[in-house]
Amino acid sequence: MVVNISTKFTVSSFVKRVEKLSDNQRNAIKRMGFSHLLVMPNQNLSKTLLAELIERWNCEKKAFELPPGEIKATLMDIALILGIRVTGEPVVLTDEPFSELEKVYGSSSQNRQITVASLERRLQSLSMVTNEEFIRTFILFIFGALLFPNADGTIDSRYLYFLKDLDKVPHFAWGEAVLRDLYFWLDRRKRETVEYMGSCLIFLQIWSYEHIDIARPIFQGSKLSFPRACRWKNSTSYTRQWFTTKFENLKEKQIIWQLKPTAEESNIDFVRELLEAEKDNLEALSTSNHLLRNDAVSDVIKLEESEDIVGELLEAQKDNLNLPTSQLSPTIASIENEDSLRTRNQILEKQNLELKKEVDFLRKENQNLRSQLSSVGNLADRLERILFDGDVNKEKEETSTNSVP
Numbered sequence: 001m002v003v004n005i006s007t008k009f010t011v012s013s014f015v016k017r018v019e020k021l022s023d024n025q026r027n028a029i030k031r032m033g034f035s036h037l038l039v040m041p042n043q044n045l046s047k048t049l050l051a052e053l054i055e056r057w058n059c060e061k062k063a064f065e066l067p068p069g070e071i072k073a074t075l076m077d078i079a080l081i082l083g084i085r086v087t088g089e090p091v092v093l094t095d096e097p098f099s100e101l102e103k104v105y106g107s108s109s110q111n112r113q114i115t116v117a118s119l120e121r122r123l124q125s126l127s128m129v130t131n132e133e134f135i136r137t138f139i140l141f142i143f144g145a146l147l148f149p150n151a152d153g154t155i156d157s158r159y160l161y162f163l164k165d166l167d168k169v170p171h172f173a174w175g176e177a178v179l180r181d182l183y184f185w186l187d188r189r190k191r192e193t194v195e196y197m198g199s200c201l202i203f204l205q206i207w208s209y210e211h212i213d214i215a216r217p218i219f220q221g222s223k224l225s226f227p228r229a230c231r232w233k234n235s236t237s238y239t240r241q242w243f244t245t246k247f248e249n250l251k252e253k254q255i256i257w258q259l260k261p262t263a264e265e266s267n268i269d270f271v272r273e274l275l276e277a278e279k280d281n282l283e284a285l286s287t288s289n290h291l292l293r294n295d296a297v298s299d300v301i302k303l304e305e306s307e308d309i310v311g312e313l314l315e316a317q318k319d320n321l322n323l324p325t326s327q328l329s330p331t332i333a334s335i336e337n338e339d340s341l342r343t344r345n346q347i348l349e350k351q352n353l354e355l356k357k358e359v360d361f362l363r364k365e366n367q368n369l370r371s372q373l374s375s376v377g378n379l380a381d382r383l384e385r386i387l388f389d390g391d392v393n394k395e396k397e398e399t400s401t402n403s404v405p
Helices: 011-019 023-039 047-055 075-082 100-104 116-125 132-147 157-163 166-171 174-192 201-211 240-248 269-322 330-335 338-403
Strands: 063-066 069-071 113-115 154-156
Touching: 011 132, 023 132, 023 166, 047 174, 047 201, 047 240, 075 174, 075 201, 075 269, 100 157, 113 116, 116 132, 116 154, 132 154, 132 157, 132 166, 132 174, 154 157, 157 166, 174 201
Parallel strands: none
Antiparallel strands: 063 069, 113 154
16 A cells, blocks of 8 residues: 655645745736646645545556546646646656756756745745746746645756746646656656655645545536636545545546536636647548558458468469379470479479478468457447547537527
8 A cells, every 4th residue: 555645845835935926926927828727726645645546546557546537637628637737848857958047046057956945935035026937937936836746845857948948837737747756756756656745636635625525525606617626625534444435436427537627617718728739630530441451351351362372372272282103294204303393293292391381470460450340349339439429419419509598
């Protein structure tokens, strides 16, 4: 069993820092694409819930294994719960040369880390300022305290590479990077049983509330409904054993397998972009599978033709082996004695064996291709049903909307 988790991260420290922002500073951060994080309510981490959930993480499948089935955290979950962009330019930390900007923030080429405490001190000195230094510092604080916290209270200084040009900041897929970072820490926690854990754990906790009806608190009385992190009050504290029992007895009716954006959420720009990207991917996959199915059919036909040709060769060879000496061509009959004919027959028998092996191989390939063809056909049919059901649901929504006086 995974022991209870420890973390340097607390939502309260982030919320307290946000409360100190001036209106101009808030507006500057909103323009960077992080407006919804500024309304994040103060939430206590339920470490016993998180530990029990992590116990069920499968590193290979990147999914939580629950009694009714497997469930994954998705980009849509990130978009709806945190309210940040998940599509756009990827955020991938690479071995970029150590920059002067990293040096300014106290990092070194040997240890490319910046402490969250130093960022808080810098923000305190910039309390009345709204310039590029403030924007970079506060975004780094968001990364270190909320989105990408490390187990030791630091943030990787290489994130500054993505903050050099502030005009580009709103176009990065920060949410996708949050999900990747969460996967990294879940894998590390499960494989190494580390005591302290990084990543955006508040997302994982709200994800559990949204998907699993265990220890789910009541809705907030606030008018804020987005991001969904704002919808939940603090949960009642329970023991680890209580959570273990609840998860072991979990029923399918207690699970929401996939979050669906509301009509209002679907109009938010980055949610709409994700929906369009998902639709494009489905259509592309459907087209790809259609082409693959056609290619598979062609391959099966070619293999069947190859089998016919090999069969004809085997028959001809069999006839050749059974020919008496008198029926061989006059030239061969005149120059080959009995020993040479025996040698020739041995060669033909060897070739016959090799051809039989080739036929067996081709038949297996044929069978595999037929199996793939069947699988591709089933997948294409499922995709067509998904797209069809989506269109039907859309028509129902439009009909329902039009019928309202």
